Amino acid sequence: MPTGVHIRDVREQLFGAAERVLLRDGANALTSRAVTTEAGCAKGVLHRHFADFDAFLAELVLDRTGRLGAQADALHRSAGTGTVTGNLAGALTELFGPVAVAVVALITFRDGLRARLRDAGSPGVPLLTEATAMIAGYLAAERERGRVAPGADVDALAPALVGAGHLLFAARGGAPPDAEEVRRTVAAVLAGALPG
Template sequence: MPTGVAIRDAREHLFDAAERVLLRDGPSALSSRAVTTEAGCAKGVLHRHFVDFDAFLAELVLDRVARVEGRAAALRDAAGTGTVADTLTDALTELFGSVAVAIVGLVTSRDEVRARLRRTTPTGVPLLTEATAGIASYLTAERELGRVAAGTDVDTLAPALVGAGHLLFADRTGPPPEADAVRRVVTSVLAGALREPPR
């Protein structure tokens, strides 16, 4: 991009470029030069909007966390539709089929980014924490509808589902797991909790 050409919504443009680098090359490849080269802009554009590169990365994570929170609200609204297993299979596939696995790698590999994120997410791993809360909220809604057994400990099942889903999708170099593999994990974790006929 030529110098002097305005970028509409430069922050989002830079976030999208960082996401592409992250997905293609992994967290270790992220640098201000890699991001601005991918975005087709000068390094000064990034530094005009962010104090430093770690601040940029922390804001990237928070932006992607906000997207997960938006999906969590839609997931809760889906309670009572479809089957619980299919809904959760789709939710985990959407979560981990996105940039989530790479974001987790970014958070765990950069101490300064993690320290900045602790200001808003004092415990857990940002993005996974919000995904877990969203799934717990969905399971609570399904429990209220009677499709998940009364007394089910959704605060234990939700992190079990997110952790198992993360492990299924953790290999960024191989093909993603088949939907049936994700569904098997979901139905195994939820064994005994579902009050709807299996498919």
């Protein structure tokens, strides 16, 4: 796209392009040139809107992580309905879509990105940290309803579920596990935490 042509919603166009490159070609191939080529715009467009490429990637990660709020609200509203195992299996399946798995890999791949995210106040690995808080909050709500054992350590169960879920989805090379495998994994992590 020639310089001077107006691009509507540049951030979303560039973020979408970055996701497509990341999913198709992996973290190694994610460069500013690859993103702007995929977006169909001049390379300078990215640098007019972001200080540098790591700043762009940090904004991408924070934007995508911010979208977990709606999922957290939905999971919390599901407390007391369905089954705890089923609700969590569904939440993990929604959480670990291909983009989320690729974003976690990107964060671990790029030192500069991790530094930017820490500077932005994002502890741990963004997405995984927020997912852990989301699941801990849900488990606490279920514990209050008596659907999780009173002595269950939800702050230990939540990262165990997120870690098991991430490994389950990341090990597939893009093909998600079937629903029964996710349910079995959640049930195994929660063994002993659910009342008889």
